[in-house]
Amino acid sequence: MALTVTAPAIGAGERRAGAGFSLGPALVIPATLLVLAFLGAPMALLFRYSLNRYSPREFMIDAVTAENYIRFFTDPYFIGVLGTTVQVAAFCTVVATLAAFPVAYLLARSQSRWKSALVIAVVFPLMVGNVVRAAGWMALLGNDGAVNAVLRWTGIVSEPVRLMYTPFAVILGIVAVVLPYMILTLQSVIESIGRDVEEAAANLGAGPMVVFRRVLLPLSLPGIIAGGTLVFILCMNAYATPVLLGGPQFKMMAPALYDQFARTTNWPFGAALAFILMASTLILTLIGTTLLARRMHHRRIDAAAR
Amino acid sequence: MSELVLTSLRKTYGPTVAVDDVSLTVREGELVALLGPSGCGKTTTLRMVAGFIEPTAGQIVIGGRDVTHLPPHRRDTGMVFQSYALFPHMTVAQNVAFGLEMRNVPKAEAEKRVADALSLVRLGHLGERYPRQLSGGQQQRVALARALVVNPGVFLLDEPLSNLDAKLRLEVRVEIRELQRRLGLTTVFVTHDQEEALTLADRLVVMANGVVQQVGTPEELYESPANLFVAGFIGRSNVLAGRLVSPGRFESRGGLAVSVPADGRAAGPAALALRPERLTLAEPGAPVAPCMNSATGKLVLVTYLGATSEYRVDLRGDEVLTATLPTPPASDPLRRLAAGDPVTLTWPADACRLLAPDGAHDQGG
Numbered sequence: 001m002a003l004t005v006t007a008p009a010i011g012a013g014e015r016r017a018g019a020g021f022s023l024g025p026a027l028v029i030p031a032t033l034l035v036l037a038f039l040g041a042p043m044a045l046l047f048r049y050s051l052n053r054y055s056p057r058e059f060m061i062d063a064v065t066a067e068n069y070i071r072f073f074t075d076p077y078f079i080g081v082l083g084t085t086v087q088v089a090a091f092c093t094v095v096a097t098l099a100a101f102p103v104a105y106l107l108a109r110s111q112s113r114w115k116s117a118l119v120i121a122v123v124f125p126l127m128v129g130n131v132v133r134a135a136g137w138m139a140l141l142g143n144d145g146a147v148n149a150v151l152r153w154t155g156i157v158s159e160p161v162r163l164m165y166t167p168f169a170v171i172l173g174i175v176a177v178v179l180p181y182m183i184l185t186l187q188s189v190i191e192s193i194g195r196d197v198e199e200a201a202a203n204l205g206a207g208p209m210v211v212f213r214r215v216l217l218p219l220s221l222p223g224i225i226a227g228g229t230l231v232f233i234l235c236m237n238a239y240a241t242p243v244l245l246g247g248p249q250f251k252m253m254a255p256a257l258y259d260q261f262a263r264t265t266n267w268p269f270g271a272a273l274a275f276i277l278m279a280s281t282l283i284l285t286l287i288g289t290t291l292l293a294r295r296m297h298h299r300r301i302d303a304a305a306r
Numbered sequence: 307m308s309e310l311v312l313t314s315l316r317k318t319y320g321p322t323v324a325v326d327d328v329s330l331t332v333r334e335g336e337l338v339a340l341l342g343p344s345g346c347g348k349t350t351t352l353r354m355v356a357g358f359i360e361p362t363a364g365q366i367v368i369g370g371r372d373v374t375h376l377p378p379h380r381r382d383t384g385m386v387f388q389s390y391a392l393f394p395h396m397t398v399a400q401n402v403a404f405g406l407e408m409r410n411v412p413k414a415e416a417e418k419r420v421a422d423a424l425s426l427v428r429l430g431h432l433g434e435r436y437p438r439q440l441s442g443g444q445q446q447r448v449a450l451a452r453a454l455v456v457n458p459g460v461f462l463l464d465e466p467l468s469n470l471d472a473k474l475r476l477e478v479r480v481e482i483r484e485l486q487r488r489l490g491l492t493t494v495f496v497t498h499d500q501e502e503a504l505t506l507a508d509r510l511v512v513m514a515n516g517v518v519q520q521v522g523t524p525e526e527l528y529e530s531p532a533n534l535f536v537a538g539f540i541g542r543s544n545v546l547a548g549r550l551v552s553p554g555r556f557e558s559r560g561g562l563a564v565s566v567p568a569d570g571r572a573a574g575p576a577a578l579a580l581r582p583e584r585l586t587l588a589e590p591g592a593p594v595a596p597c598m599n600s601a602t603g604k605l606v607l608v609t610y611l612g613a614t615s616e617y618r619v620d621l622r623g624d625e626v627l628t629a630t631l632p633t634p635p636a637s638d639p640l641r642r643l644a645a646g647d648p649v650t651l652t653w654p655a656d657a658c659r660l661l662a663p664d665g666a667h668d669q670g671g
Contacts, residue, residue: 194389196389196391197391197393199385199387202358202378202379203378203385204379204405204452204453204456205379205380205405205409205456206379206404207377207379210408296395
């Protein structure tokens with residue numbers, strides 16, 4: 001999972017007159033070297049592995065072959081794993097966006113002195129590791145868990161309902177993990193939309209729903225795109241949550257490729273899975289953001305034509 | 307256009323009173339300015355009229371309709387925001403058309419009205435631009451057009467000129483006034499700039515600490531301020547603390563005896579307000595007409611302002627009067643006065659305005 005953080009260029013235009021040398025560009029050198037050494041190099045190596053041939057006895061045989069990739073796209077099992085991954089990731093992204101927007105709006109518009117406490121409350125789950133959180137979900141969702149206990153105690157069900165090791169549990173777990181990222185991204189974008197713009201729309205006769213649809217939503221679209229991208233990438237690469245809450249029957253890409261490396265020691269195929277996961281994440285993210293951005297653009301053109 | 311009536315409007319935030327018992331009638335086609343220092347409650351009052359703030363008590367009636375508890379989008383007010391609040395994702399024409407769209411005005415008619423509104427503010431050629439492509443003054447005019455195009459019952463302006471540079475401010479000020487007159491708009495205008503208020507408004511409402519201090523025409527406020535706050539806020543005033551010893555006779559704390567108009571006020575502590583331009587300056591020993599008040603002191607500062615000059619005169623210790631005079635010609639001996647010179651100030655009795663002393667509540671006018 002690679003997150004690139006783009007920092008605003010600092011120091012541009014601050015060059016002192018007469019000084020031909022600026023420290024600005026030099027500042028990115030350490031980070032660049034680090035990325036090259038610890039991300040670029042292993043990935044190049046991994047890509048090379050994915051072209052190798054696997055042999056159960058000799059582990060890995062040097063070759064240049066596409067057979068690992070061909071195997072993936074001809075095996076219905078792995079196509080299914082990729083399908084599940086994409087579906088879960090897309091669904092979680094949509095759910096997270098819908099759930100995050102009202103909270104982000106509330107946070108962004110809050111004048112309360114509790115605001116910073118609220119922000120900390122949103123960030124707090126990030127301090128708890130995914131595994132710990134999954135364990136918490138187990139305690140809640142298991143057959144002897146809290147939810148079933150309440151359901152049985154109130155007499156709604158007589159037999160425990162199976163909640164653990166279902167897609168529902170995985171989706172719930174992943175959404176809970178990614179929600180803070182979505183909330184914080186949306187919050188900062190909504191904060192940059194002046195309250196007065198909403199007020200102006202209301203003043204011109206727009207009810208709350210119309211203000212949302214015509215003003216708030218289009219202006220928050222950049223935030224939805226940014227947050228959606230971030231969250232989708234996190235969902236596509238989720239590991240601990242699907243393993244712990246989905247159980248052995250529920251396979252997503254990250255656990256599947258870990259299995260290849262750790263259990264079957266089929267490094268070439270594992271490497272191929274890694275690149276397929278990365279490529280599909282990249283391609284789907286690009287398609288999604290382009291569609292959303294174009295939609296934003298279209299709406300402008302449509303409105304202009306009217 | 308409709309009449310706007312505020313009755314005993316009040317807004318409190320916990321123990322803080324932001325607006326206290328504001329009653330005001332803005333007649334059809336009248337421009338009323340709410341004027342006061344920041345935090346005086348003028349913007350809160352305006353936002354209550356627009357519906358963005360729910361009043362704690364009181365009533366708001368626009369054109370005979372009680373709108374006190376209606377949401378903003380059902381109030382039929384047209385507001386121009388301090389920040390303009392244009393929709394950045396819409397073109398100028400779409401911004402202006404928004405209110406018409408909300409009112410389901412047929413497309414052909416809406417297009418015509420948008421074009422009319424834009425040409426009214428001389429932006430007819432910029433309809434396809436986005437707000438960020440316009441200058442501050444142009445954005446301001448788009449905001450005006452957007453608020454006006456729907457023919458609102460009441461036109462509300464929240465410090466609309468404060469983000470413009472000085473020259474532009476003057477231009478837009480004249481423009482707003484002309485539009486308002488031509489279209490007969492019932493208008494409430496919030497500003498902290500007294501010059502802006504004096505030049506624009508039919509009537510002014512001076513507010514301080516959430517309370518209306520005085521309502522009146524610019525002339526009424528300047529000539530007959532109701533209290534020390536108004537006397538100091540509208541134009542400048544010299545203020546002498548002291549007491550009214552008998553009708554028509556005021557004595558300052560420093561011992562200066564002044565004859566003042568007998569206005570029926572009972573003897574007792576009082577403050578005397580004097581406009582600097584009503585004072586005249588003479589060299590000591592010059593003859594003083596018997597009907598004039600006079601005071602002798604030491605010149606502490608002369609400020610040359612071009613057309614006028616300002617003279618700061620120290621009477622006795624802590625009493626200081628400032629006189630503003632048309633700058634005398636170069637040959638005049640007054641031009642040779644310098645700090646430290648003894649001078650005499652004279653002024654007629656009717657230039658004096660007696661007010662309640664500082665701290666006392668005086669709700670005259």
